[in-house]
Amino acid sequence: MPNADTSASPIVSIVNVSKEYTLGETVVPALRDINLSVAPSEFISIAGPSGSGKTTLLNLIGCVDTATTGQVIIAGQDTRNLSERQLTELRLHTIGFIFQSFNLVPVLSVFENVEFPLLLQRKLGSAERKQRVMDLLTKVGLADRAKHRPSELSGGQRQRVAIARALVTRPKIVLADEPTANLDSKTGENIIDLMKEMNQIEKTTFIFSTHDAKVMAHANSIIRMADGKIVEDAKRSTKSRDQEIRA
Amino acid sequence: MSELFLLIQIAIRNLFASFLNFVIGGIILMGTLLFVVGGSLLSSVDSAMSKSITGSIAGHVQVYSDKSKEELSLFSNWTMPDIAAVPDFSKIKPALLSVDNVKTVVPMGVEGANMTYGNTLDQTLDKLRKAVNARLAGDRSPALNERIVSLKDHVRRIVTVIQEDYKKLTVMASTQSIDPQELRAIEKAASAEFWNSFDADALAHLEFMENKIAPLLPDADLIFFSYVGTDLDSFRGSFDRMEIVDGQMVPPGGRGLLLSKYVYENQFKLKTAHRLDKIYEALHDEGKTIASDPDLQLMVKQNRSQTREILLQLDPLSSQRTTKTLQGFLKSSENDLATLLTTFFDTNDANFIERHGFFYKEIAPLIELYRIRPGDTMPINAFTKSGYIQSVNVKVYGTFQFKGLEKSGLAGGMSLMDLMTFRDLYGYVTPERMAESNQLKKNTGVKFVERDRAEAELFGGSSVVGTGGEKKIDDQAEMGGVKYSATARALMNRPYSRDEIDQGVVLSAAVILKDPSKMEQTMREIEAVSKKNGLGLRVVSWQKAAGQLGQFVFIAKAVLYFAVFIIFVVALVIINNAVMMATLQRVREIGTMRALGAQKRFVLKLVLIETLLLGLSFGAVGTLLGSILVKWMGHNGIPAGSEFLYFFFSGPRLYVDLGIGSLIGAFISICLVTSISALYPAIIATRVSPVQAMHAED
Numbered sequence A: 001m002p003n004a005d006t007s008a009s010p011i012v013s014i015v016n017v018s019k020e021y022t023l024g025e026t027v028v029p030a031l032r033d034i035n036l037s038v039a040p041s042e043f044i045s046i047a048g049p050s051g052s053g054k055t056t057l058l059n060l061i062g063c064v065d066t067a068t069t070g071q072v073i074i075a076g077q078d079t080r081n082l083s084e085r086q087l088t089e090l091r092l093h094t095i096g097f098i099f100q101s102f103n104l105v106p107v108l109s110v111f112e113n114v115e116f117p118l119l120l121q122r123k124l125g126s127a128e129r130k131q132r133v134m135d136l137l138t139k140v141g142l143a144d145r146a147k148h149r150p151s152e153l154s155g156g157q158r159q160r161v162a163i164a165r166a167l168v169t170r171p172k173i174v175l176a177d178e179p180t181a182n183l184d185s186k187t188g189e190n191i192i193d194l195m196k197e198m199n200q201i202e203k204t205t206f207i208f209s210t211h212d213a214k215v216m217a218h219a220n221s222i223i224r225m226a227d228g229k230i231v232e233d234a235k236r237s238t239k240s241r242d243q244e245i246r247a
Numbered sequence B: 001m002s003e004l005f006l007l008i009q010i011a012i013r014n015l016f017a018s019f020l021n022f023v024i025g026g027i028i029l030m031g032t033l034l035f036v037v038g039g040s041l042l043s044s045v046d047s048a049m050s051k052s053i054t055g056s057i058a059g060h061v062q063v064y065s066d067k068s069k070e071e072l073s074l075f076s077n078w079t080m081p082d083i084a085a086v087p088d089f090s091k092i093k094p095a096l097l098s099v100d101n102v103k104t105v106v107p108m109g110v111e112g113a114n115m116t117y118g119n120t121l122d123q124t125l126d127k128l129r130k131a132v133n134a135r136l137a138g139d140r141s142p143a144l145n146e147r148i149v150s151l152k153d154h155v156r157r158i159v160t161v162i163q164e165d166y167k168k169l170t171v172m173a174s175t176q177s178i179d180p181q182e183l184r185a186i187e188k189a190a191s192a193e194f195w196n197s198f199d200a201d202a203l204a205h206l207e208f209m210e211n212k213i214a215p216l217l218p219d220a221d222l223i224f225f226s227y228v229g230t231d232l233d234s235f236r237g238s239f240d241r242m243e244i245v246d247g248q249m250v251p252p253g254g255r256g257l258l259l260s261k262y263v264y265e266n267q268f269k270l271k272t273a274h275r276l277d278k279i280y281e282a283l284h285d286e287g288k289t290i291a292s293d294p295d296l297q298l299m300v301k302q303n304r305s306q307t308r309e310i311l312l313q314l315d316p317l318s319s320q321r322t323t324k325t326l327q328g329f330l331k332s333s334e335n336d337l338a339t340l341l342t343t344f345f346d347t348n349d350a351n352f353i354e355r356h357g358f359f360y361k362e363i364a365p366l367i368e369l370y371r372i373r374p375g376d377t378m379p380i381n382a383f384t385k386s387g388y389i390q391s392v393n394v395k396v397y398g399t400f401q402f403k404g405l406e407k408s409g410l411a412g413g414m415s416l417m418d419l420m421t422f423r424d425l426y427g428y429v430t431p432e433r434m435a436e437s438n439q440l441k442k443n444t445g446v447k448f449v450e451r452d453r454a455e456a457e458l459f460g461g462s463s464v465v466g467t468g469g470e471k472k473i474d475d476q477a478e479m480g481g482v483k484y485s486a487t488a489r490a491l492m493n494r495p496y497s498r499d500e501i502d503q504g505v506v507l508s509a510a511v512i513l514k515d516p517s518k519m520e521q522t523m524r525e526i527e528a529v530s531k532k533n534g535l536g537l538r539v540v541s542w543q544k545a546a547g548q549l550g551q552f553v554f555i556a557k558a559v560l561y562f563a564v565f566i567i568f569v570v571a572l573v574i575i576n577n578a579v580m581m582a583t584l585q586r587v588r589e590i591g592t593m594r595a596l597g598a599q600k601r602f603v604l605k606l607v608l609i610e611t612l613l614l615g616l617s618f619g620a621v622g623t624l625l626g627s628i629l630v631k632w633m634g635h636n637g638i639p640a641g642s643e644f645l646y647f648f649f650s651g652p653r654l655y656v657d658l659g660i661g662s663l664i665g666a667f668i669s670i671c672l673v674t675s676i677s678a679l680y681p682a683i684i685a686t687r688v689s690p691v692q693a694m695h696a697e698d
């Protein structure tokens, strides 16, 4: 059953994007003229060898970095026209992040870590916040650890907290750069399954990068990159072909 | 609101998260401790000293003539500044009192003078002469007879002591160095024939003793002292720290001198007794020991060698008694009193208290402990404004001290004199008296004072320093160069009215304020009044009037504030570096927050609040410790180790007050230092890119 609606307007739209890093005299091209369109509620894996540009692409989508040329449109907004402040607002309300090293605030409890983005948003009252946080913690199976500090949890548990944190603001997109790299492969697969479950429940778009073939297999579609280019837009292209055929 | 709460929560939990925080906290703790203690100490010294100065002589504000060549300096004891006179105090008093905040105005003239008194032989001969005169006048009472016999014996004893001295001298020095005439005179005075023939021609014998023997005793003394010539009644009313110790207050409107108790003890007391007092105090109050203190050892040595003053003062009867009691006390069979006294004064830590007690119980009642007693009239000499030496006989009514400043040589260096005597010594003659003297001159045929000599006449003399002879304002007093005799004598004894006291020359006036905190403003008002009425007054605060002393305090304060400033800067630099390091250690955390949607503002607040909270909590501990220390010091007081410090502590101990000012100051400085030192790291922290959240842990 297709869980992605490619016919709706794309949540991420990347048009002719290049990214170059300048290291002193030399210019390192990280992305070369990329085009990509992601529909809402997709669950995509980005694959590719080291240095192929996965992280760079995710950073552009996550609005933490800007393209050298080309257009990056997130949730209908062209990021070129946004100020640093507006980009931060966009991240806060539209994008969730899951990091390779979990990146929880060590002095805050599990509950407080998940609550953190909500406090930045200043939209909800404390009762609503509590309900939403506990809801998510129940979903990721850590409701009984709400008062614990991150240092008291295992790596897998920490990444679950991070997933809850990424989802707590009900973002349109969740980005995860190698979320399983610091976990053993069994735990890593569990994390991807959890992400997929969330993708199905919340209808949130997930884009994650990985090296791990096993992990990759859990994705609905895979984008393969090499040398700063998208070399294959696997099942997605098949899918669109299917749709074309059906039509 | 919830965001601020979150920030504070993060800050609290990060308080002890890093070793660097302990470094920062430690500096802040020490800094605030220093600030609270130092600040309290300084403000306590400041207020104690202001009490010392304002309460002893200066008042809150001093005014003096703006024609003065030098600045008023009340506490420079020996070199009096060149201050022009204010010719008529009654002209400035009402103007000063018209200023709202002025409570009282006390006229003053700070000057130096000296006092001479004869040696023991002079004094004994003086007594003998008086007794002989009484007999010549017809008194035949047995009591007088007995007194004459006793005084004659005393003089004979003194001669014996002198003879002993000369014997020792001839042994030590070659006989040529001693004037044979002196030896012959002593021999004559010690001879039995001299004393057998005494009653036959007492006056001639007395004359021989006074002219030939008395000068051989070198203990005649000239004592310099500084004094404040003032309206004594008004002074006493305005400076309520003043209290009479010996004798009595000078009667209202009267002439007289009140010696400072400090000067009285240091200059007029029998040196041996004064040294015993000082040793007693050092042992009893300061916990020192003779064995370990070279100063005390020196005093013991001086007491052993300087027994002559006591020997001279003891008449034969007292000498015998003292010899006997000392023999009993020391369990000695020695018959020579001088040797006994030397042994007696060879004190150590074990026997001192007992001997000190014995001295005051057995020996002191037989001698004069002080060279001047309240009630004595003394000739006082001073240079007038124009260089003449004026001499006035003044009755010493008693001694006084300023409460809490008993031991302070600075506040205690000044004696008090009535304003009339001051004017005589100062040599300034009022225009009224000038006119009166001119009248007298006319009557006695003395030609008019020439116009260009008027000023010199005004100041009681026409010659330059040193060429004038001595002028006495006494029975044959001369005033303004004119003989007064009977008039002057009458002037000496009658009480003066307030008007007479006010209408005359003063050098300055102390202004006591109702509300001292408004001093600056009141000074401006006084200046305005002076200008409006053409009084020509210079207005200075007590700090300034205190002269070098005030400057010293100013410098001490400046040094302290500079030290505090340096500590601040050093703390600032260290804290800045530490916060910088702590921030760099948290780049990934900050990057994560930024990636999650925290604005730069949030990061700025995060670093600032964390450092501020760190500063406030360690600062609170420092303030608490400092306050406890200050309270402890306030309870026990810091002892003023030296007499010099008595003045600064306004008493024997400084009871440090925990100034609310230093607490507020500490709070403000913590906030200031931490925010300033955290500002740069905080700005750097806002530049952390959210990309840095992506970097894997090392």
Ligand SMILES: Nc1ncnc2c1ncn2[C@@H]1O[C@H](COP(=O)(O)OP(=O)(O)OP(=O)(O)O)[C@@H](O)[C@H]1O
Binding pocket: A021, A022, A023, A028, A029, A030, A048, A049, A050, A051, A052, A053, A054, A055, A056, A057
């Ligand atoms: N900050 C940077 N400065 C300079 N060059 C960079 C920077 N970040 C990435 N690059 C370069 O851009 C290219 C793409 O890097 P990127 O990190 O996107 O690759 P990746 O696919 O994420 O690799 P990996 O699998 O190792 O994480 C690489 O050649 C890399 O060296």
Ligand SMILES: [Mg+2]
Binding pocket: A054, A055, A056, A177
């Ligand atoms: Mg990467």
